[in-house]
Structures are given as structure tokens and as C-alpha cells.
Amino acid sequence: MPINGNADPGQLTRYAPTMASLDTEALTLPSVKVLQVIYEIDDSVMADLLPPALHPTIPPTLHVIGLRADDGPLGAFTLAVVRVGCRAAVRPRGLPTRAVCTAGDAAAALEQRWGFPITVGEPVLRERYDRQSIEVNDGNVAVLSAQLIDPVPIGNGDLLYTAGMHIATVERERESKPWLVQVDPEFEVSRADRGQAQIDAFDSVFWDAPDLRPVYPIVASYTTANITLPRIRYICDPMQPAISGTVAL
Amino acid sequence: MRFGIFYEISVPRPWENDIEHTVYHRCLEQVRLADEMGFHSVWAVEHHFLEEYSHCSAPELFLTACAMQTKQIRVGHGIVVCVPQFNHPIRAAERAAVLDILSDGRLEFGTGRSATWTELGGMDANPDETKETWDEYTRTIPQMWTNERYGYEGRAFRMPTRAVLPKPYQKPHPPMWVAVSSPGTEIDAAERGMGSLGLTFGGFAEQEEKVQRYRSIIRNCEPAGAFVNERVATVNFLYCHPDNETGIKTGSRLTGSFGYLAAQLLPVREVHPTRSYPNPGLLAATRQQAAQNPGEGVSAPEGVCIGNPDRLVEEIKKWESCGVDQINFLLNALETIPQEEVLESLRLFGEEVMPHFADDKPATTSQPREAAAAAAGGD
Numbered sequence: 001m002p003i004n005g006n007a008d009p010g011q012l013t014r015y016a017p018t019m020a021s022l023d024t025e026a027l028t029l030p031s032v033k034v035l036q037v038i039y040e041i042d043d044s045v046m047a048d049l050l051p052p053a054l055h056p057t058i059p060p061t062l063h064v065i066g067l068r069a070d071d072g073p074l075g076a077f078t079l080a081v082v083r084v085g086c087r088a089a090v091r092p093r094g095l096p097t098r099a100v101c102t103a104g105d106a107a108a109a110l111e112q113r114w115g116f117p118i119t120v121g122e123p124v125l126r127e128r129y130d131r132q133s134i135e136v137n138d139g140n141v142a143v144l145s146a147q148l149i150d151p152v153p154i155g156n157g158d159l160l161y162t163a164g165m166h167i168a169t170v171e172r173e174r175e176s177k178p179w180l181v182q183v184d185p186e187f188e189v190s191r192a193d194r195g196q197a198q199i200d201a202f203d204s205v206f207w208d209a210p211d212l213r214p215v216y217p218i219v220a221s222y223t224t225a226n227i228t229l230p231r232i233r234y235i236c237d238p239m240q241p242a243i244s245g246t247v248a249l
Numbered sequence: 250m251r252f253g254i255f256y257e258i259s260v261p262r263p264w265e266n267d268i269e270h271t272v273y274h275r276c277l278e279q280v281r282l283a284d285e286m287g288f289h290s291v292w293a294v295e296h297h298f299l300e301e302y303s304h305c306s307a308p309e310l311f312l313t314a315c316a317m318q319t320k321q322i323r324v325g326h327g328i329v330v331c332v333p334q335f336n337h338p339i340r341a342a343e344r345a346a347v348l349d350i351l352s353d354g355r356l357e358f359g360t361g362r363s364a365t366w367t368e369l370g371g372m373d374a375n376p377d378e379t380k381e382t383w384d385e386y387t388r389t390i391p392q393m394w395t396n397e398r399y400g401y402e403g404r405a406f407r408m409p410t411r412a413v414l415p416k417p418y419q420k421p422h423p424p425m426w427v428a429v430s431s432p433g434t435e436i437d438a439a440e441r442g443m444g445s446l447g448l449t450f451g452g453f454a455e456q457e458e459k460v461q462r463y464r465s466i467i468r469n470c471e472p473a474g475a476f477v478n479e480r481v482a483t484v485n486f487l488y489c490h491p492d493n494e495t496g497i498k499t500g501s502r503l504t505g506s507f508g509y510l511a512a513q514l515l516p517v518r519e520v521h522p523t524r525s526y527p528n529p530g531l532l533a534a535t536r537q538q539a540a541q542n543p544g545e546g547v548s549a550p551e552g553v554c555i556g557n558p559d560r561l562v563e564e565i566k567k568w569e570s571c572g573v574d575q576i577n578f579l580l581n582a583l584e585t586i587p588q589e590e591v592l593e594s595l596r597l598f599g600e601e602v603m604p605h606f607a608d609d610k611p612a613t614t615s616q617p618r619e620a621a622a623a624a625a626g627g628d
């Protein structure tokens with residue numbers, strides 16, 4: 001059977017939030033800019049990055065996501081997320097290892113309502129005609145610099161965004177323990193570009209993905225989309241295969 | 250209605266103790282039995298890098314072994330990947346011709362283009378280009394087979410005039426097929442006068458609609474080859490057991506394992522947005538299959554050929570009424586079903602299900618080569 005992750009969920013919760021409630025209302029963010037840069041990663045650590053509930057994709061992948069909302073119910077904010085591509089049983093998913101968000105309502109909401117592993121910082125999403133980029137610094141050191149180069153328009157329906165499995169400490173039935181929280185936003189895309197993927201800086205320690213090495217660019221996309229963050233419908237025990245460990249709320 | 254068997258050659262981990270050798274030889278044993286039981290054809294995919302799901306990267310070699318160990322059964326490339334980074338078109342034409350000669354004219358030639366980033370990325374092929382290159386291959390390979398010498402200046406490749414040798418044993422050439430997984434590819438097949446080699450597990454209504462579309466378009470086709478191969482094949486699972494509940498339960502393990510493995514791969518569409526791949530193709534369909542049928546229930550999804558002979562006859566009659574000419578069966582995945590049970594299932598199917606269906610005589614070595622091609626679907 002496919003390879004399972006072998007990371008101890010306790011080791012994956014360094015930046016994971018505690019969610020006091022899973023009763024989250026859906027929320028739509030209008031006209032969000034979304035940059036996604038996808039790379040293949042070194043396969044020697046692919047199982048170490050995921051809990052036993054999840055399988056690495058073949059080949060293993062990294063999703064770098066930069067997102068900027070200039071307005072909306074959570075105000076203006078910029079978010080950078082690093083995810084490991086995976087499967088929850090047969091479903092395509094991504095496991096965020098860490099996210100950096102500008103301070104404000106958005107950081108708190110994304111962390112507490114949807115379980116993003118948020119650190120407050122200053123990610124910058126830049127839009128140029130010849131490229132789009134997401135950059136994150138830790139002090140004076142660039143810990144992430146990823147770009148889409150030479151954008152060309154593609155169909156709005158050509159893109160597929162995979163849902164996230166966000167590891168969070170969840171208080172449930174008088175017990176507090178790590179769960180994988182399924183976050184499957186809906187994207188209503190109004191404009192989409194595709195281009196060459198390039199990562200110039202990636203500090204795997206900062207992103208809590210030790211030894212993760214992006215090795216082969218796949219593709220990058222840049223879209224404008226209305227994103228609806230969903231109600232939480234499913235959680236999954238990170239120690240059990242998702243096919244048996246998933247709980248409907 | 251004709252029946253074939255279809256191989257991905259799924260090999261479970263751990264890959265030790267000669268497991269690949271064991272699985273390959275089990276497949277060959279199944280093929281020998283299928284030949285005895287009167288199955289029309291054995292098909293083998295071409296896949297690369299698809300861990301556990303398919304270790305069938307050199308189907309022409311596997312099919313040559315099949316041909317050498319059997320008498321009647323036809324051998325089907327299902328499919329040759331028509332992308333230059335995988336197969337140069339001249340090499341594809343040459344290898345197919347040799348296989349046709351060695352099998353005494355039993356080759357079916359399937360064409361396709363791969364649907365996973367796992368494979369296309371691994372071969373450094375551009376997913377945007379595969380439809381175009383496939384199209385060029387389907388028009389040029391028959392020319393290489395039927396002209397003494399052939400030269401070409403095209404988009405995907407060029408060649409000064411040369412004699413591509415040897416020529417196929419079947420005249421004018423083996424029947425040609427197109428792998429149909431994305432919606433609309435059946436139209437591509439029909440427009441080129443090629444057989445529709447279905448690779449998804451759709452229901453009856455979906456299939457019937459596809460068949461009708463195919464039949465109406467192929468009437469006015471411009472054949473890519475020297476003749477029209479108007480045939481519609483679909484893929485299915487097979488587990489036949491005297492007890493219906495046991496058959497469905499065991500067969501569900503097979504369908505569940507297959508779908509679960511398929512879902513681990515990386516379809517092009519998931520990581521590389523492109524109009525060239527409007528949907529994930531085979532992988533999505535099998536995933537849906539697995540989700541519907543995780544292996545624990547005792548009800549079989551519509552049209553899936555698992556259960557006792559009566560149930561299978563009933564389901565196949567429905568496929569027949571949809572206009573399907575041939576069903577190709579997957580027999581195992583991950584060695585989920587022990588070899589003896591796979592062989593028993595094949596025997597039971599051959600003895601109790603196949604006699605209910607009209608038998609188009611398979612091409613044989615004693616038939617004239619032109620007749621062999623015609624019997625295989627050519628006209």
C-alpha cells in the first residue's frame with residue numbers, strides 16, 4: 001500500500017494553533033490575489049513531513065502560496081503559506097507547516113477559525129507585468145522568495161486548488177489533542193495566469209519542515225479570486241489512516 | 250460482445266523477494282488461461298514511475314511474451330504513449346511491426362498521451378504539447394507502415410525519407426485505437442476512424458451517450474490509417490465467483506485497492522493547469538470508484554463485473570445494450586486477490602458467462618492476414 005507519513009503529530013504542532021471551537025461560519029474574501037508556486041521536493045524526507053494519516057504524493061510536492069486581500073471582511077492582509085502536498089486516503093490535500101500573516105483581524109481569524117499555523121510577520125506579495133512574487137524575511141534574512149515568471153493567461157476553469165489539512169490542537173469532548181482540520185475553500189476565479197516557477201530562497205527550518213528541499217520546479221499560477229473559507233465539516237485523527245480516522249462534524 | 254483482459258501490472262511493496270518477477274509470471278499464467286478460455290485480447294498499458302499502481306513500462310516486451318505463449322488471443326498496446334520524450338514515432342512504428350510479425354498478426358495498436366505529472370514531468374515532457382504530438386503520431390505511423398519509404402517534416406518531429414522496417418504482418422496495418430479517458434476524446438477517435446479504447450469507469454448512461462456520439466461521427470470520418478476501426482471497448486473489473494456475495498465482497502477489495510493506488514499519483518491537472526488536460530481522466534474516475542466502494546460493503550456499483558455469473562451476464566447485457574463492443578477486464582491490483590482465485594474467476598467467467606454472448610471469432614494465424622485485420626475490426 002502507499003507510503004504513509006511517519007512524523008509524530010506532536011512534532012508538527014510547534015506553530016499549530018489551539019482551536020477552542022470548530023463551529024466556524026463560512027466567510028467570503030472578495031478579489032483576493034493568489035500566487036501558487038509548486039515544486040517537487042527531495043523524496044528522502046517525504047514521509048517525515050507528514051503524520052501517519054496522510055500519504056505523500058508521488059512525486060512529493062511543495063506548495064508555496066502567497067495571498068493578498070486588499071479589502072474585505074477581515075480587512076487588508078497578506079499571507080504566505082508553505083504546504084506539503086499529500087493525500088488523505090484518496091483525496092488530494094496539502095498540509096501547511098507554517099504561515100506568516102500581517103498583523104490584524106485576519107491573522108487571528110485564520111488561526112482560530114480555520115487552524116492556519118500563523119506567525120505574525122510582514123510577507124510581501126508583489127505583482128509586476130513580467131512576474132509575481134511572495135517574499136518573507138525573518139529579521140534581515142530572506143526565508144522565502146518564490147516567483148512566477150513570464151505569466152500567460154489561462155482559462156479560469158483550468159486551475160485546481162487542493163484543500164488543506166491543518167494540524168491544530170482541538171478541544172473536543174473534554175479532551176485536547178492534535179487533529180487534522182479539513183479546510184476546503186471555494187475559489188471563484190475571475191482571472192488566471194500561469195508561468196514558470198522559481199524559488200530563490202527557502203529556509204526549511206523557519207518553515208518547520210526540516211530538510212525539505214525544493215528540487216524541481218513544476219509550475220506557478222497567479223489568480224484573482226473570490227475565496228470562501230468554509231465551515232469546518234471534517235476532522236481527522238493524525239495517527240490513523242484518513243480512510244478510518246476521519247470524523248464528520 | 251468481445252472480452253479482453255487488461256494489465257496495469259500492479260506490484261505491492263515491499264519490492265523485494267523477486268516480487269516483480271512473481272507478478273509478471275502470474276500475469277503470463279493468466280494470459281495463457283485467458284487464451285484457452287477464448288478471450289479476444291490481452292491489453293497492456295505503458296506507464297512509467299507509477300509506484301505500485303503500474304510497473305508496466307515496457308508493454309511491448311510483456312506482450313511479446315504473451316504472444317509467444319498463446320495461440321489465439323490478440324495482443325493490445327493499451328496504449329503506446331505518443332509523446333517524443335517517451336517514444337520516438339519511428340521506434341513506436343518499428344516495435345509495433347515486430348510485435349505484429351512475432352504474434353502472427355495479432356497486434357492491436359492503441360495510442361494515447363499520458364495523464365500524470367508523475368510521468369510527463371519525469372520524462373521532461375510539456376503537458377501543453379501532448380495532444381498535438383499524439384495527433385501527429387496517429388497520422389504518420391500508418392504512413393510509415395504502409396509506404397515502402399517515408400519522409401516527414403512536422404511539428405513534433407521530422408525525418409528525411411527512409412524505409413521504416415519491418416512492415417506489419419497484418420495488411421494494410423494493425424487496427425488502431427485511441428485511449429479515451431478525458432470527455433470528448435471519443436470524438437477524436439471517431440474523427441480519425443480509430444477504435445475507442447475506454448479507460449474510465451463511467452455508468453451506463455454516460456457510456457451510451459459516448460457511444461452514440463462516436464458512432465454518429467465515425468460515419469463521416471477521415472481515417473488516420475488505411476481503414477476504419479469502428480469499435481468501442483470499455484474497461485471494467487472482473488471477479489467471478491459462484492456465490493454472489495463472496496464475488497462482490499472480494500471484487501470490492503480489488504476495485505477499492507485499485508482506486509486507492511490511482512489516487513496517490515499526481516494528475517497533470519492538479520499541479521500544472523492547462524487546457525490540454527480538462528479533467529484528471531482515469532485517475533479521477535477510479536478515485537470515485539474507490540470512494541463509492543471502499544471494500545467493505547456487499548453491493549456492487551452499476552456495471553462493475555463482480556459477483557456470480559448470473560449477475561455478470563445481467564451487467565454485461567446492459568453494456569451490450571449501450572453499444573459497447575468489447576469489455577477489457579482488470580483482474581487484480583496489489584495482488585489483493587490470490588492467484589488461484591484469479592484463475593478460478595477467469596475459468597468460471599469463460600465457462601458460464603462468455604457462452605451467453607455472441608462470439609466474434611478472433612483472428613487466427615490460419616486466417617489470411619487481411620481477414621485477420623478485418624476480424625479485428627478493420628474494414
